[in-house]
Amino acid sequence: MANYAIVTDLNRCTGCLACTVACKAINGVDVGSFWIKTLRVGPHPIEGGSGTFPDVEMYFLPVQCQHCENPECVKVCPTEASHVREDGTVQIDKSKCIGCQFC
DSSP: OOOOOOOOTTTTTTOHHHHEEEEEEEHHOOOOOOOEEEEEEEEOOOEEEEEEEESSEEEEEEEEOOOOOHHHHHHHHHHHEEEOOSSEEEEEEETTTTOOOOO
């Protein structure tokens, strides 16, 4: 069975949050909840640099569902809202989800 995932080129990610917004819109994710989080890593001073812009390093890291074969998020869900479909994707039944964020 195929495993689905989204691949992001971190060298091209600008932290615009478009993936987060698109995910929320297509899946009807409630305000204040996120299925994709985009983390800002840095800024860190570059070795030998001044420690101020532009001598700093920073990148963005989208953290999203990896549709794992044996997902922990499904195991910890108290309402069984998180589940694995026949196609191998991890899905959330919004009618069962209580927003506990264990996943």
